[in-house]
Amino acid sequence: MSLLAVAPPTPSPSSVVPTGHVDDSTGSPDLVLRAVSYLRVSTREQAERAGEREGFSIPAQRQANRKTALGLGAWVVKEFVDAGESARSAARPALNEMLEWIRANRVDVVIVHKLDRLARNRADDVQITQAITDVGARLVSSTEAIDESPSGRLVHGIMASIAEFYSRNLATEVSKGLRQKAMNGGTPNKAPAGYLNVRTFDAQGREARIVEVDEERAQVIRWAFTTYATGEWSLHRLARGMTQLGFTLPTRAGKPSRVLTVSSLQKLLRNPYYCGIVTYCGVEYPGRHEPLIDTALWQRVQDALTARRNTSTRDVHTHYLKGLLRCGECGSSMMFNRTRNNHGKLYFYFVCLGRHSGRTDCRLKAQQVHRVEQGVRELIGRVSLTAEERRRTEERLLAEAEAGLQDEDIERVDLQEREQELRGEQERVLRAYYVDAITTDMLKREQDRIRRELLDIAKQLTVYVQQTRHVATQITEALDQLENIGQRFDTGTEQERRALCRTLFERIDVHTDATMGGSLRREYQFSLSCRLLMPVQR
Numbered sequence: 351m352s353l354l355a356v357a358p359p360t361p362s363p364s365s366v367v368p369t370g371h372v373d374d375s376t377g378s379p380d381l382v383l384r385a386v387s388y389l390r391v392s393t394r395e396q397a398e399r400a401g402e403r404e405g406f407s408i409p410a411q412r413q414a415n416r417k418t419a420l421g422l423g424a425w426v427v428k429e430f431v432d433a434g435e436s437a438r439s440a441a442r443p444a445l446n447e448m449l450e451w452i453r454a455n456r457v458d459v460v461i462v463h464k465l466d467r468l469a470r471n472r473a474d475d476v477q478i479t480q481a482i483t484d485v486g487a488r489l490v491s492s493t494e495a496i497d498e499s500p501s502g503r504l505v506h507g508i509m510a511s512i513a514e515f516y517s518r519n520l521a522t523e524v525s526k527g528l529r530q531k532a533m534n535g536g537t538p539n540k541a542p543a544g545y546l547n548v549r550t551f552d553a554q555g556r557e558a559r560i561v562e563v564d565e566e567r568a569q570v571i572r573w574a575f576t577t578y579a580t581g582e583w584s585l586h587r588l589a590r591g592m593t594q595l596g597f598t599l600p601t602r603a604g605k606p607s608r609v610l611t612v613s614s615l616q617k618l619l620r621n622p623y624y625c626g627i628v629t630y631c632g633v634e635y636p637g638r639h640e641p642l643i644d645t646a647l648w649q650r651v652q653d654a655l656t657a658r659r660n661t662s663t664r665d666v667h668t669h670y671l672k673g674l675l676r677c678g679e680c681g682s683s684m685m686f687n688r689t690r691n692n693h694g695k696l697y698f699y700f701v702c703l704g705r706h707s708g709r710t711d712c713r714l715k716a717q718q719v720h721r722v723e724q725g726v727r728e729l730i731g732r733v734s735l736t737a738e739e740r741r742r743t744e745e746r747l748l749a750e751a752e753a754g755l756q757d758e759d760i761e762r763v764d765l766q767e768r769e770q771e772l773r774g775e776q777e778r779v780l781r782a783y784y785v786d787a788i789t790t791d792m793l794k795r796e797q798d799r800i801r802r803e804l805l806d807i808a809k810q811l812t813v814y815v816q817q818t819r820h821v822a823t824q825i826t827e828a829l830d831q832l833e834n835i836g837q838r839f840d841t842g843t844e845q846e847r848r849a850l851c852r853t854l855f856e857r858i859d860v861h862t863d864a865t866m867g868g869s870l871r872r873e874y875q876f877s878l879s880c881r882l883l884m885p886v887q888r
Contacts, residue, residue: 383424385459387415388448390432390467408433411463414492422490424459449481457487464493465506479506525631532630533784535638537561542623543600544571544642561639568642570597571624575643578619579650581852589615619651633790634797635780645801646808669698669719670844671726671858674851677702678859678867680712686719700860717864725866726851726858727839733854733870734836740829762811769807772800 389411408431419426428451430444445468452460460482462468468489469475482489488498489506496506528538541547541561545568550558570592577583577591589612598607599614610618618624625648626641627634668686675684682704689697698719704710735743779800783793839850851858859867 383422383458384427384456385419385422385424385461386428386430386448386452386457387412387419387426387461388430388432388445388468389415389463390442390444411467411492414463415461418461418490418492419459422459424461426461427457428455445478449478452482452485452487457485459490460487461490461492463491465491465496529630532628532633532635533780535628535636537623537628537637537639538630540602541639542621543618544568544624545639563640563642564600567597567600570595571618572642574615575619575624575647575651578654579647581654585612585615616655619655622648624648631790633783633793634801636776644808645805646812649805670848671700671722671851674848674855674858675700675722676857676859677704677712677714678861678865679714680704680710682710682712684717684860687716714860714862717860721864722860722866725860725864727836729858729866729868730839730850730854731836733832734834735829735832737833740833744826744829765807765811769804769811772804772807776800 389408391407412429416426428448430448430451432442432444448460451457465475469478479489489496494506496503532538537545537547544564546562546564548560548562550560552558573595574588574592578585578588583591589610592610592615597610599610601607622629622634623637623639624642625645626637626639628637628639629635672686673683676682677684680702682702684700685703685706687699687701689699691697699716700719700722701716702710702712702714705712705714776797779788779793779796782788783790788796835850835854839847842850854868854870856869856871859869861867
């Protein structure tokens, strides 16, 4: 009598575990076919649908596979479940565990609900089927007529090819849809922290998925961008500050809400979504969602992140000028360092990082700290004003500002016209890309060029508006800072001196023999006849 004709004992309810692996502790008769069952769903949502521990698909596959086993006269001795694993890759925990298990144990039949549960590409299908055949087992589908006959192998090959085609075609169609959504300003993926993905319905009952601001997190994110743009906060300090304000990363599939890390914060600050830009496959599109910050602030944060990355130093010594000085020869940051001579005496220096690391061929030698400090003090003395100098300067500047604003009205109109031209260029470039008239690389280059010019125009227009509305206040506040600033510098603490230097200068350059130069911030440039301070000779 054939083994297939042997009726297996009917399994009792206690002999099969309802979830996970089937219990083999009761054993199975040697004359009964031994089978393993493989179950899979592609996404975590399918595995947990409707609040069920296994969703709906896995129990349905289990029932079909058991029915198939009974029809074959087989006993399911083991069950393997991949919940939320794609079949586009063979690197699946339960699949690999099953292949290892059947090598070590006698198995006659491997049962799947459909071939696409096992693999969605022909290469993996061939390898997995061969691994099953090598141990003397055969593959059986609960819904497809496959076997070892020529016609069964043909059906197997056709179904595997169909599964591969379906997977690749689905990926192409999904990508096409997401790309079109991004072109229209929609959000193709899950919105980042600070936003909520919301499902709504229109008057006709059709579902619409929109993005709304998560105001609780958005307030903290706006504060984070504004704070980091000052250049006074490190990423570690900012992450701690956001955590103290109660900020957490939102819940994701399979991940609970979690505390913000430094790496996550850096990704957040680098995300252009917060200034209204949607990115898909490396291409940027104007988004329809509400931006949390403006483009100018986002760019300042990018500059601050880049500057901190390029100027970060590993020395552990502190000084109020640390991180503020640049090499006047090669532009690298200056590192605060110390050395000890043979007699144990310490000497403190500022060293060019470009020369120290060998990245540049800079010839600037180490500069003694006390000489650099003297040079910085003289720079500050050059912009310090007495009470009488401040009065005369204020009268002259207010008169010049009133006359200058009239001329700036003409410049502002020119900038606004250029801004409209650039907006039109943006639309034309995107339309050209949509009809494949230009490549993706060309689109990115044009988008970067237009964005930089628009950002520059936005900065200039912002300055004009501020000058128009607050010019008198700005002049007064700036002069308040400069009046007797040298005396405040001399009597201040190291923290106060550092703050004064950061307030006054965009950068301070160190040249040969501690010759100092500096670039004043825009609001203080009126105190000199040109933007760059003339070098102070030591």
